[in-house]
Amino acid sequence: MTSDADDALSWDGDEDQPHHKSADGPAKPALPGGWTAVGKDSESVGRIEADGTITAAQEPRSLSTPMLLLVGIVGGVYLLYTIGWIIGGLNLQVSALFLVSSVMYQVGVWAAVLAPALWFLAVWVLTRRSATWTRVVGLLAGVALLVPWPFVMTGAVGA
Known part of the structure; x- marks a missing residue:
């Protein structure tokens, strides 16, 4: 059983979130399909696949x-x-x-x-x-x- 103070710090369904695993170890920053990281260190952000694994970070983009x-x-x-x-x-x-x-x-x-x-x-x-x-x-x-x-x-x- 949890106290009221613990309930205030959680949201219903928090514990149901899947933990994304990288093929080469601990979790790395990643975005779901359709999202693009921009700014500093954006090339190090991977992509979350449908099965929950994280693919490697994307290559730097060329100029538009x-x-x-x-x-x-x-x-x-x-x-x-x-x-x-x-x-x-x-x-x-x-x-x-x-x-x-x-x-x-x-x-x-x-x-x-x-x-x-x-x-x-x-x-x-x-x-x-x-x-x-x-x-x-x-x-x-x-x-x-x-x-x-x-x-x-x-x-x-x-x-």
């Missing part, structure tokens, strides 16, 4: 078509940003030498030229196990933050 298109478009924008930083940086070279030394200017220009590629690489590596929306936000934040303002303001002529 919309995500592949977004990555291609944003990668192209970052390439254009790199070219814009090169052109804008070279156009400002004469006027900038009055303010800073030549070495400092070159370091700044090349840091700006490499920034889009480094941002893309960082987002790609750091969000590989995250949800898709996290990667999209990171890529779009780079589009907003890395605009080559010297090129936008003066154009290719350097007026």
Whole structure:
């Protein structure tokens, strides 16, 4: 017989739940058919079969078509940003030498030229196990933050 305190911590039918066994030992995290795990360590989640056993974890999924298109478009924008930083940086070279030394200017220009590629690489590596929306936000934040303002303001002529 159980006390009222024990009854409050259980639900009718809890003890009837099947215990899923893995073929290679203790129970591992698994989802029933039709469900997909996302996020960190999602590739380690197995699938519960009809007989109650757990199959091995699924292989990492490839990019969906919309995500592949977004990555291609944003990668192209970052390439254009790199070219814009090169052109804008070279156009400002004469006027900038009055303010800073030549070495400092070159370091700044090349840091700006490499920034889009480094941002893309960082987002790609750091969000590989995250949800898709996290990667999209990171890529779009780079589009907003890395605009080559010297090129936008003066154009290719350097007026």
